[in-house]
Amino acid sequence: MISVVLLGAGNVASHLYNAFYEAENVTIAQWYNRTLKPIQGFSNQVAITDNVSQLVEADVYILAVSDDAIAPLSKALPFEGRLVLHTSGSTSAYDIDKKNRRGVFYPLQTFSKSTAVNFSTVPICLETLVKKDYAFVKTLARTITNKTHRINSDQRQALHLAAVFVNNFTNQLYRVAHEITESQGAEFDILKPLILETANKVQELSPYLAQTGPAIRNDKKTIKRHLKQLEKEGHREIYELLTQSIKKTHGKQ
């Protein structure tokens, strides 16, 4: 049985709490947050604390806190030589205070409080600064997912940045589509199967091969009409830049 102390109460921490709580072979020894309020409701399931000096002994300490809090919180830990992991996509493992054995446990998924996550399909990117800790961290991750990846810091930061494109920016394109359809009294809902199919297609095909539409065909007439049709300057800018980008990728300019 692996014992875990979880630190933090944001989206990642909450989803990790649920996943570890359900997992076999893992016990959550304690849940820490700087304020008790967000975790108070779990006090019947787990020992909770808002005091780092009261942290109990465990096999691993997971800092699921904001990037800026990783360094100071790791410094404040009242012990040495133990295994301490953070969950950040963009922070170096070296940001954790060096008095402990350091590593990263980065689940690459979009988490929101309201939506349940099936952790078994979430890739977890793992890194340990002490080589011999890796096997243990992998065993820990495998209690909640089938997908673990050994990733160094450069790779992890590239993935985190790429995730902004496929998640935040893609979602903003959905938002623009919502604005365009609403402005003509059309239902955004009609686009939902296309949104799903676009995501499904690149599960098998590379995005390069999956591309279709007026930009890759260099269909100037349609592009011109679309630009005329777009009422908002902000939408036109996005249309122009991404059309350019597609043309460039596919050698159409």
Place this chain on the structure above:
Amino acid sequence: MISVVLLGAGNVASHLYNAFYEAENVTIAQWYNRTLKPIQGFSNQVAITDNVSQLVEADVYILAVSDDAIAPLSKALPFEGRLVLHTSGSTSAYDIDKKNRRGVFYPLQTFSKSTAVNFSTVPICLETLVKKDYAFVKTLARTITNKTHRINSDQRQALHLAAVFVNNFTNQLYRVAHEITESQGAEFDILKPLILETANKVQELSPYLAQTGPAIRNDKKTIKRHLKQLEKEGHREIYELLTQSIKKTHGKQ
């Protein structure tokens, strides 16, 4: 039994052929293309022709051809007063020659030759210029999908334009993510569950409510680091423009 003559042999035509071929209560009376070669392989299943003067009588003629071919092909049809539909998202029903009864049968999905399509979840946007034709066209669409929508030309053109954002442009963001991960030797595959979850999330939640990440938090430190990390000017431009767009949508500037 509804009899259909299908005209054209591109992606939409091919997928419509398969869907109608499998459907009950529909028979494909004939398949026309300006050259026989692409449809020759189906001559054991259906009557084929490359000669408009040999088109047989049917309940409906579906012009699944390129936008530019709709007007001339509809003019060349050697009959009058029959029901003629095109499948284009961006072309007016009035582009069909007025000697026939006109309408639109626009399946809003991304089609590629190599990928099979489950038509039952594809929304089909319908319009008829003769009001009493609508019920028939809806019955026809219902033989291959559960999702039909009565859409006027303005709405359809808005949907077609919005589809470019959620399909072509989103796919290009996937491509950029592919380039970013590859440049650091990280696997694009690790992003695939996130791509799916991003699309899944907006099936229930609005894109507005689904947004997360550094732009909506106005996390200047992360944004600055990301921009520094991006090696290609084209990637930086997309990052900056979509970050601006998210901030604007969420009142962060």
